[in-house]
Amino acid sequence: MYAALDLGTNSCRMLIATPDAGRFRVVDAFAKSVRLGSGLERTGHLSRGAIGRTLAALDVCASKLARYQVENVRLVATEACRRARNGSHFLAVAARETGLALEVIRPEEEARLAVISCAPLVSSKAEQVLVFDIGGGSTELVWLDLSSVDPSRRAQAIVNLEMSGGEQGPDTARIVDFISVPLGVATLHERYADVSDDSARFALMSWYFEERISGFKPYLEHLTGDNPETFQMIGTSGTVTTVGAAHLGLRRYDRRKVDGMRLSAQAIEEVIARFLRLGPDGRRSDIGLGRDRSELIMSGAAILQTLLRIWPTESMRVADRGLREGMLFAMMNARGAFCDGIWAE
Incomplete structure (x- = not known):
């Protein structure tokens, strides 16, 4: 199984999937509006309320990963964590309280995954x-x-x-x-x-x-x-x-x-x-x-x-x-899961 988690400015989303004939089959999914970036444009910081909502969502994701014993995992955070002055502190707290170590990806990587x-x-x-x-x-x-x-x-x-x-x-x-x-x-x-x-x-x-x-x-x-x-x-x-x-x-x-x-x-x-x-x-x-x-x-x-x-x-x-889908395609492709290529329309 493979899992991909995307923590954005508005939402926390995760997919757990397996390769299936040039695409993938979703085993479990999670999506929650956490509004992590609420007020960020004005204050430059992630608020306590936003952090609390997000930690609760990440805890659900951690439970799902443990339940399915997923080993092929990528967990990323994007613009809100890139911009917030307390973004690094929040990620450290998230790792300590949920066990999930999120990587803050650059805009280029974010774009690449969306394209994939x-x-x-x-x-x-x-x-x-x-x-x-x-x-x-x-x-x-x-x-x-x-x-x-x-x-x-x-x-x-x-x-x-x-x-x-x-x-x-x-x-x-x-x-x-x-x-x-x-x-x-x-x-x-x-x-x-x-x-x-x-x-x-x-x-x-x-x-x-x-x-x-x-x-x-x-x-x-x-x-x-x-x-x-x-x-x-x-x-x-x-x-x-x-x-x-x-x-x-x-x-x-x-x-x-x-x-x-x-x-x-x-x-x-x-x-x-x-x-x-x-x-x-x-x-x-x-x-x-x-x-x-x-x-x-x-x-x-x-x-x-x-x-x-x-x-x-x-x-x-x-x-x-x-x-999430881009991360899954990239991980599966790198491990040879799509021997005959991606099924395109």
């Missing part, structure tokens, strides 16, 4: 791929050039991806550029929380996010080409899956219907427009959103809409997957 998780969703026709991960405290963008990779090998090339830019072989995914913006759904929301007008706040968040990606190489250059089928956009985040579920009209979230779905740009615009019309009170009472997601959905939607405005595309793939 999306490997099965990469189209064999795609030559230029933009993968983005809208987190709670940061957003990662990775632009890949797969034009030199055989179509049948493109998914495996992404699983083998290295951010260091090592030796480039004929079947190597080339990273055109990568950027990690310290703005996610929680941090962007907190930055403009004092703006009372909903539409104005949304516009300001969109403008500010675009300002922060102006140094991203694909922002300055036309890389998508003339054939729309050779450019693919894949989004992995709670924002993207929430928009996908809203488009489907799901009253109760169903990962099987959302993960991997193709979502048109028009459908995304319609969902975001509906969220804006609802306003804060209407979003809070929307049964499909839930209270936690309703508060942060517009900051994520501002990021999503900005990306679609900069790189227009007819549709994008929705990925209900992220660091």
Whole structure:
């Protein structure tokens, strides 16, 4: 068995899985909204309440790992622990009280794992791929050039991806550029929380996010080409899956219907427009959103809409997957669990 734990700014998530025909089969899962980064933008510290909530969630994860006797484990923490002045102290307390030693990963590794998780969703026709991960405290963008990779090998090339830019072989995914913006759904929301007008706040968040990606190489250059089928956009985040579920009209979230779905740009615009019309009170009472997601959905939607405005595309793939899945794929691949390669679509 393999286990992967991702402690982010908003959530603590863990998967326990076994390899299964080029993918993996989930044995057990855990996800809890811990809001570890609550107030971090304002104070620079992890609060006592946030630490308490997170330790309780980590204790549940530790119990599951012990129950299944999992030996192949990777446990990571991201933006909140990277930024907080007391992040190292918190991790030491977590190790002492739960027995879980979490590693704080760099933004490059966070991006690599998010990209790897999306490997099965990469189209064999795609030559230029933009993968983005809208987190709670940061957003990662990775632009890949797969034009030199055989179509049948493109998914495996992404699983083998290295951010260091090592030796480039004929079947190597080339990273055109990568950027990690310290703005996610929680941090962007907190930055403009004092703006009372909903539409104005949304516009300001969109403008500010675009300002922060102006140094991203694909922002300055036309890389998508003339054939729309050779450019693919894949989004992995709670924002993207929430928009996908809203488009489907799901009253109760169903990962099987959302993960991997193709979502048109028009459908995304319609969902975001509906969220804006609802306003804060209407979003809070929307049964499909839930209270936690309703508060942060517009900051994520501002990021999503900005990306679609900069790189227009007819549709994008929705990925209900992220660091946990990327860690599992990478660990299993490194141990030869996928002898015949990754099962890609």
